[in-house]
Amino acid sequence: xxxxxxxxxxxxxxxxxxxxxxxxxxxxxxxxxxxxxxxxxxxxxxxxxxxxxxxxxxxxxxxxxxxxxxxxxxxxxxxxxxxxxxxxxxxxxxxxxxxxxxxxxxxxxxxxxxxxxxxxxxxxxxxxxxxxxxxxxxxxxxxxxxxxxxxxxxxxxxxxxxxxxxx
Numbered sequence: 127x128x129x130x131x132x133x134x135x136x137x138x139x140x141x142x143x144x145x146x147x148x149x150x151x152x153x154x155x156x157x158x159x160x161x162x163x164x165x166x167x168x169x170x171x172x173x174x175x176x177x178x179x180x181x182x183x184x185x186x187x188x189x190x191x192x193x194x195x196x197x198x199x200x201x202x203x204x205x206x207x208x209x210x211x212x213x214x215x216x217x218x219x220x221x222x223x224x225x226x227x228x229x230x231x232x233x234x235x236x237x238x239x240x241x242x243x244x245x246x247x248x249x250x251x252x253x254x255x256x257x258x259x260x261x262x263x264x265x266x267x268x269x270x271x272x273x274x275x276x277x278x279x280x281x282x283x284x285x286x287x288x289x290x291x292x293x
Contacts, residue, residue, distance in 0.1 A: 132181070132219055134226040137164065137171040146173035149180040150209050156271075160185070172226045174210070174219045181214035183207060184223035186230050186239075194266040195240055199290060203231050205241040208250070220253050228257070232293040239293060242268045242286030251287075259289040 137143045140161050147157045150173075163169045168189060174182035190196050190204040205227050210219045231239045241259065243250050265285050274280035 131177065132217075132222055133175045133177070134222055135173045135175050135180075136226070136230070137173060142173070143171055146171060146180045146183050150183045150211065163187075170227075170230055172223055172230075174214075174223055176214070182210035182219045182223055184209075184220075184227050186227045188234075190240070192242075192266055192268060194264075195242070195288065198262060198264065198288060199238055199240045202236055202238045202240060203234075205231075205239055221257060224253070224257055228291070228293060237293055238290055240288060240290045242266065242288055244284050245287050251289075254289050257291070259291045262288040262290045264288050 135142065135146070137146055143157070143161055143164060147160065160169070160171055164171055168187065170186040170188075172184050172186070173180045184205065185207040186203055187206050188203045190199075195204060205224060208220055208223060210223075228239060240262070241254060243254060245251075245265075265287050267283050268286040269281055269283040271279040272282055
């Protein structure tokens, strides 16, 4: 339960993407990728707005980046990039964002949705289990680029547990 009325917004334009990501990401290349993939119809970005600013985001990616995920859950989307700003955590915003992603995936005709979570991320695992995700019995390497403290990006990879939910 949130202590403020949170509005979940589906981003349809660069201005909304900029507003959501300015509060939840400082990764310029990531924002460019979101805009490009959103414009190409490859993902849907959701933001959580508390009436003053965006306090969270989540992405419905229609085609997973990882080959193993595409093989194990063929033709199904993936929930990625769930983030709630520190001061807004524990108020149901993550659940609301995930719910919006699940509803959108179902409305688009998908039967399942997957996600990856690090084994030691107990808070995220608890949230995903609470909303109906179950372990698929496998892990995979999830990778992304992030700033290395200079003007370049570094590749970060982690072992992620695959979770799936029937919609």
